[in-house]
Structure formats: structure tokens, C-alpha cells
Amino acid sequence: MKFTCIKEEILNALLVVQRAVPSKNPLPILTGIKFKAEGDKVFLTATDLEIGIRCSFPAEVIEDGESVIPAKLIIELIRSLPDLPVFIESDPFTNSVEIKYGQSKAKINGYPADEFPDFVLTSGDLHFNMPGDVLAEALRQVIFATAADENRPVFTGVLLEIEESCIHLVATDTHRLAWRKILMETSLGSNIKFIIPGKTLNELVKIIGPEQKVDLTFTENQVLFNTDNTLVISRLIGGEFPKYKMVVPGECISKIRINTSELQDATKRAALLTNEGAPIVKMQITDDTLIVTSHTEAGHVHEELKTSRDGEQLQFAFNARYLNDILKVIGSEESYIEFTGPLSPGIIKPVSDVEYISLLLPVRLRGD
Amino acid sequence: MKFTCIKEEILNALLVVQRAVPSKNPLPILTGIKFKAEGDKVFLTATDLEIGIRCSFPAEVIEDGESVIPAKLIIELIRSLPDLPVFIESDPFTNSVEIKYGQSKAKINGYPADEFPDFVLTSGDLHFNMPGDVLAEALRQVIFATAADENRPVFTGVLLEIEESCIHLVATDTHRLAWRKILMETSLGSNIKFIIPGKTLNELVKIIGPEQKVDLTFTENQVLFNTDNTLVISRLIGGEFPKYKMVVPGECISKIRINTSELQDATKRAALLTNEGAPIVKMQITDDTLIVTSHTEAGHVHEELKTSRDGEQLQFAFNARYLNDILKVIGSEESYIEFTGPLSPGIIKPVSDVEYISLLLPVRLRGD
Numbered sequence: 001m002k003f004t005c006i007k008e009e010i011l012n013a014l015l016v017v018q019r020a021v022p023s024k025n026p027l028p029i030l031t032g033i034k035f036k037a038e039g040d041k042v043f044l045t046a047t048d049l050e051i052g053i054r055c056s057f058p059a060e061v062i063e064d065g066e067s068v069i070p071a072k073l074i075i076e077l078i079r080s081l082p083d084l085p086v087f088i089e090s091d092p093f094t095n096s097v098e099i100k101y102g103q104s105k106a107k108i109n110g111y112p113a114d115e116f117p118d119f120v121l122t123s124g125d126l127h128f129n130m131p132g133d134v135l136a137e138a139l140r141q142v143i144f145a146t147a148a149d150e151n152r153p154v155f156t157g158v159l160l161e162i163e164e165s166c167i168h169l170v171a172t173d174t175h176r177l178a179w180r181k182i183l184m185e186t187s188l189g190s191n192i193k194f195i196i197p198g199k200t201l202n203e204l205v206k207i208i209g210p211e212q213k214v215d216l217t218f219t220e221n222q223v224l225f226n227t228d229n230t231l232v233i234s235r236l237i238g239g240e241f242p243k244y245k246m247v248v249p250g251e252c253i254s255k256i257r258i259n260t261s262e263l264q265d266a267t268k269r270a271a272l273l274t275n276e277g278a279p280i281v282k283m284q285i286t287d288d289t290l291i292v293t294s295h296t297e298a299g300h301v302h303e304e305l306k307t308s309r310d311g312e313q314l315q316f317a318f319n320a321r322y323l324n325d326i327l328k329v330i331g332s333e334e335s336y337i338e339f340t341g342p343l344s345p346g347i348i349k350p351v352s353d354v355e356y357i358s359l360l361l362p363v364r365l366r367g368d
Numbered sequence: 369m370k371f372t373c374i375k376e377e378i379l380n381a382l383l384v385v386q387r388a389v390p391s392k393n394p395l396p397i398l399t400g401i402k403f404k405a406e407g408d409k410v411f412l413t414a415t416d417l418e419i420g421i422r423c424s425f426p427a428e429v430i431e432d433g434e435s436v437i438p439a440k441l442i443i444e445l446i447r448s449l450p451d452l453p454v455f456i457e458s459d460p461f462t463n464s465v466e467i468k469y470g471q472s473k474a475k476i477n478g479y480p481a482d483e484f485p486d487f488v489l490t491s492g493d494l495h496f497n498m499p500g501d502v503l504a505e506a507l508r509q510v511i512f513a514t515a516a517d518e519n520r521p522v523f524t525g526v527l528l529e530i531e532e533s534c535i536h537l538v539a540t541d542t543h544r545l546a547w548r549k550i551l552m553e554t555s556l557g558s559n560i561k562f563i564i565p566g567k568t569l570n571e572l573v574k575i576i577g578p579e580q581k582v583d584l585t586f587t588e589n590q591v592l593f594n595t596d597n598t599l600v601i602s603r604l605i606g607g608e609f610p611k612y613k614m615v616v617p618g619e620c621i622s623k624i625r626i627n628t629s630e631l632q633d634a635t636k637r638a639a640l641l642t643n644e645g646a647p648i649v650k651m652q653i654t655d656d657t658l659i660v661t662s663h664t665e666a667g668h669v670h671e672e673l674k675t676s677r678d679g680e681q682l683q684f685a686f687n688a689r690y691l692n693d694i695l696k697v698i699g700s701e702e703s704y705i706e707f708t709g710p711l712s713p714g715i716i717k718p719v720s721d722v723e724y725i726s727l728l729l730p731v732r733l734r735g736d
Contacts, residue, residue: 073666076640080633096667106637224469269448269474272441298441299476306480 001037001065001090001097005057007081013044013057014075016230017061019203022048029111032068033088035097036113037061045119052119053207054231065090066113067097073108074099082319106208111116119233121224124217126162128188132212132227136205137331138169138180141356143205144325146198147173157195157237159244162188170244171198176322177247177345181355194218195241200234207232247359249340249347254311257348260335262292264327266303270294271320273301279320280363285313294320314342317363323348326358369405369433369458369465373425375449381412381425382443384598386572389439390416397479400436401457402705403465404481405429413487414439419568421575422599433458434481435465441476442467449703487601489592492585494530496556500580500595505699506537508547509724512693514566515541525605527562527612530556538612539566544690545615545713549723562586563609568602575600615727617708617715622679624653625719628703631658632695634671638662639688641669643656647688648731653681662688682710685731691716694726 014033022030026048034045041056067090077099078086087100092173095110139158148156161168164187169180204225208214215226218236225232271279273296284291285307292303316339332350339346345359382401390398394416402413404470409424435458445467446454455468497507515523529536532555537548572593576582583594586604593600639647641664652659653675660671683706695703700718707714713727 070666073640077637080637080640082633083691103672104637106667106669106671108641109665262524265448265450266472269445269472270443272448273474273476297469297477298438299474301474302472304471 001035001088001190002063003037003042003059003061004085004087005012005042005059007078007083007086007101009057010042010059010086011075011078013042013055013229014071014078015028016055016207017044017046017053018071018075019206020046020048020051020053022231024146029068029115030117031070032111033071033074033114034113034116035069035088037066037069038064042219045116047117047119049117050197050235051203052233053203054119054153054233055256056229064302065092067092067095068111068113068116069097069108070110077106077108121217121219121222121233124219124224126189126192126218127216128184128255129213129215131181132208132214133210134182135214136208136210138182139201139205141180141329141331142169142171142178142360143198143201144329145171145173145176145178145358149173153237154195154239154241156199157197157241158201159241160196161192161241162192163190164188170241172242172244172247175361176317176326177244177359178326179244179248179357179359183355193241194223195237195239196223197237200232204232247345249344249356249359252311252338252347254285254309254314255336255338256290256307256309257334257336258290258307260327260330260333262305263292264324265336266292266305267318267320267323267327270301270303271324273298274320278363280317280365281320281323282315282317282365284315285309287313314339316342316346317365318346318360319363322360326360331355369403369435369456369564370431371405371410371427371429372455373410373427373444375451375454375469377425378427378454379443379446381410381423381597382439382446384423384575385412385414385421386443387574388414388416388419388421388600394570396578397436397483398485399438399440400479400484401436401439401442402481402484403435403456405434406432414482415485415487417485418565418603419571420601422487422601424597429462431457433460435460435463435474435516436479436481436484437465438478445474445476468580489585489587489590489601492587492592494557494560495584496552496587497581497583498550498552500576501578502550503582504576506550507569507573509548509697509699509726510539510546511566511569512697513539513541513544513546513726521605522563522609524608524686525565525607525609526566526569528562528564529609531558532556538609539614540610540612543687543729544694545612545727546694547612547616547725547727551723561609562591563605563607564591565605566603568600572600575735592646609664615713616725617712617727620679620706620708620715622682623704623706624652624658624675624677625704626658626673626675628695628698628701630673631660631703632692634660634673635686635688635691635695638669638671641666641690642688646731647652648685648733649688649691650683650733651687652683653677655681675708679707682707684710684714685733686714686728687731690728694728698724 036043067194159170167182212227217224270281290305301315332352334351336349348358404411410427527538533552535550580595585592637651658673658675700720702719704717716726
């Protein structure tokens, strides 16, 4: 392998694939990034065996070939280079690469390229595409509701369910549920369900550029996201996702319309005092005001927000961190909060055309 | 205590005095910031009993008084407020304060103001002033060379020695020494020496604004820095500072002149490979080139820098982190590196009028 490239281009590609390099107890070779020079491009690949990322950048390839180079070292080195053309040449006998820049050079010892695990994707069963900004916004609106606890794998993933031309994205950790619909132009089939690891999607949304189109391909147990010069492959999660449609409560007894960022700020301030444990804030819907309060040994906060109310006056309490997770991604200036009863989940929706709802279980307080 | 103020002004003052709030195992009351409303100002004070900082901000004081409020809570609260006037009122019976903003309010429980330790400064023995940017630059050029190890207190401080109109600032951790001279317009006395804690000066340089004048006042065991609306008091360190003038080597056998940032970058790259332990880089002065190299199991780096040489060709090795500490603060586009012998300290100086030198002990390599 022998090629010349531009510092910024190789660095950007390295930073993309780096997201798949495992940070904990990996096989030594997985701490490396695989380089493959071919035609007028160099392809970089990294994987932790659950997720794999491939990204290419343009290069003047003098000799095709492959090499695996420790991710941390090559990234730090390339990052610290002057803005000069970078020349990289591998030595297949020692598994090392030489990096030349200006009058100087570095040599980094690597791993045998043929021992790097291969990407496998059998041809897909389902295939469609959508604009990167639509996919990224929709994913952000649900990813936060996935569970971190690996003991119940389905809760760590996002359900993607297809019903004709509607794609449902759903995540829940049993305390909260987020559900976003995306309407496609044509039918993609029916009764199709996949559970994609939240971790994969978390990396994906950081990689997708707003003006890119993303191709999605599904097999029985893998998903492939393909955009411009980057490709993300991930295993899917097996198991049955909870019946989310049954969880959404019916007729509401009270509904308020409120400024999203004002509610976010008031909730954050009220949560400041609750340093330890879950940051519980109380809310009270009165005439045209939402009162947000918290009381702890450190003091108390009392916030009053203008709102328009439709229905009963009522009182409830939320985990402020969970509420904030929702308000951060709701993507509209104003939000609705609806209740079907004081102890049933609150329903939070954007005041917009986007088909998105989040459910949040209220916290039961002593004395309720 | 009762006053109204502007959010940004109280926040900035809080962030300045916060630097003196102890982070580890303090007396509970020292986690607080003392508020004192008087005239048209509010004075904030914090201290860890070694360093004390007082900072004032303008306020519409309705009632004079004092209060001690937990630093973390009041800072986070004020930071998260909307841009509205802030009204603060203390309740001396409960040691709490109420903060009102817009339609909302918070109450934070505090400490009895009369239990907060007082600043003491007996009138000074020595007094002078200098521009803030001069003092801050000079301090930055020496602070890095102080030792972290509290077992030998004099090495954790910066010596300030006065010889007529010359102020010497010196620090050393025995591996390296930094010495900066500041010339004053008039004589300040002679044979005057103080050792100021490095920690104090580290906080001070972050507080001094470039266009401020700083007043310095010394007593036998305290120093006071006074600028505009901020006052920093610190204990001095007792003991005898090493005789630094004797350490500076005599006639050099080799001298190079080199671009500071190029040397910095090359040294950083060479140090990348040396992940564990001290990052040792080798340097070799040949004809008109400085060759910077490192060799480890991970690979090697070979950097070539143009230089102009005066004297012998020679080889030496430095701890890259120590060299970088010096180059970061040297403040000139080009630097001199001088040697009196291959194993005597390297002398690093700016190519400028500033009277500054840094000594750095070379590392002895196997085979030297």
C-alpha cells in the first residue's frame, strides 16, 4: 500500500471510523483501523464486532494494498501534522507503515491486515432510503428513551416497524416511551419489524450529514446504513418488542400548551436543588399557569410559567432529567402536555405537524 | 441584606471568587460564598484559609447586610437564570436567601455570616504596582516549573526577589528552572525575598484582566494582589529558596536558533509514541538541522527542523513534556537553545528583549 493524501481528508475519515473502535478489553487487532488503498480511494474500516464503520477518502494511490494501524496513534499523529501532503507506505513484511510529511517521517507498527475481521452483509431483504436530516432528527427523538441495562436487550434498541408507507420508530426503558412516525412516499410492506441497537444509532446520528441521503438495507440479523462515503453495519437485536400501541393512554382530562424552552429552563432550575438521587420536580396546572416546584433540605424553587389550559386543574411530579431529555429533542417552539389521569403517563407532543409523542410516567410522591 | 443586580455582573463575580472555594474536605461553611451588601456594591468572598478572593459587583442595595450561600448552588442557579434583573434578600433568622427573577423565585439555605473566617491583612511592608498583562505573562513563564509535591514547600512556590529596580521571578522543581526578570522604573529596595504559593499565582493569572493595573502588597507572611474590583490574599511560604543564580551554566559550547512552534509540534509528535512513563525525545544538532527522534516498541518518529547553529554538533535528550511546558510560555516566534556540555542543563531563551531563561536537565540515556 502506497498513497498520498490531504491531511484534513484522512483525518476526517479516521474520526468517523474511530467511533467503532472498541474502548474496553478488545482483541488487540480491533484497536487498529484497517486501511485499504484501491483505485483513487483509501477505505478505512473499524469494528467492535457488533458495529462496523467503513469510510473512504480520496487519495493518489501509487500501489494498492492493505494495512492495520493502531487507531489512537495514527489519529493523534495525523491530527498533529502540519498542513502538508501526507505520504503513507506500508511494509507488508513488518506490518508497519511509514508516514512522511515535509522533511520528517514516522513509522508505526501495526497488525497483519489479513487477520482483521471482515464485514459481512448478505444481500438485503429490505431496502429504502431517506434524507439524512429526517432520519437523524427522528432517531434523536427516540434514542434517549432506550435503556442502558444490557440484561433486557430489546429495551436497549429502537424498534423500526413498517406499516405500508409509515415507518414507526419506538424506544422505551419502561419509565418512558418515545414514538416517532415517518411517512414515506410509497409502501414498503407490512408487518416488518427490526430492533436496532441504540448504541449503533447513537453513533450513526453523529455521522450523518444533514444534506446526505441515507440508504438503509436490512437482512434477518443485520442492518446497513450507507451514505456518500460512509457505511455503518450493525447486528440487529432479537426478541419481541413491547406492544407500544397499547401503552398510549386514551382520552385526556387535561391538556396544556407551553413554551418548550421556558419549561426546559424552569425544570432545570427546579432540579438544581435535588443533587442526590432522582431529580423530582412537582408541577401544578392552575388557571393559566404551570407552577414548577422542588423542595429539598438545600432550599426550594418556585417557577411560574404562562400556559393555556384545556381541562381539569391537576398536580403531578416528574423526574426532571427524563422530562428534559424529551424537551431537548421535541424540536418545536411550543409543546403540549396531556394527562388522562393524575397517575397515568404524561403525554408530551410537539405543537407542529411532526407525528411524535413521548410518554413519561409521573413519579408517585408520598401523600399522593 | 437586600439588593437588585444584573445577572451577568453577579455571575462574573461569583465565578472569580469560586476559585478560592476548597474542593476537598472543607469545613462546611467554606463551601459557601460570603455576600456583603454595602453602599452601591455587593462584595463576595471565598477562602480555603490559604488563599482568599474578594470580588465586588454593582448593585442597587436596598438594605445592607451579610449572608453565606453554598457556592455550587448559587452559581448554578444564577447561571441558569433568564436575562432579567435578579433580586436577592436574606433572612438572618434562618440563614437563607430568597432569589427572585421574573414571576419565579428560589430559596437557598445558607450559613451564619458571622461564622465565616475573616480576611486579615496587617498593613503592608512593601508595596508596588505593575500592568496586569506584564505580571500575568511573567508569572505564566515561571509557574509551570513549580513542584507539585507538598513535601518540599519552597519548591511549590515562586520566588519573588527584589534587587533595586529589578524583580526576579524564579521557580524550580529541581528538574527544570524558570527565571524571569521584570525591570521597574524605580528601586524597590534590596535583598527582599518572598516565596508565593504556585497555586495562588495559578488562580491569579486567570483573574487578571490584560488592561488592569495590579497592586501588590507584602507583609511578613502574606501577599495581597489588588486589581479594580478584585482582591486576592494568600499566605507566603517560609524557608530558603535555592541559590538559583549559581545554577545557570557559564560559557556555551553550542547554540541553535529555531522556530518555536515548529519545535513544539515536532516534539509533540515525537512524544506521541511514548505513551507510558516520561516521554523522552532525542535531539541531534547537525550542520543546519535539528533532528528530533523517538524510538519505542510502537514505532519511531524522525523530525528535521531547519536551524542556525553556532558551535559544536551534539546530541541530547529531553523530557518532551517539560520542553513543551517551556515552549508554550516562551512568548517569542523564535527561541535559542544553548548547551555548555552534553550532560549539563539546556538553556532555553526567547529571541526577544524579554529577560527570561529556562533551564532543563537533559535525560541520561542508556549508552551515554
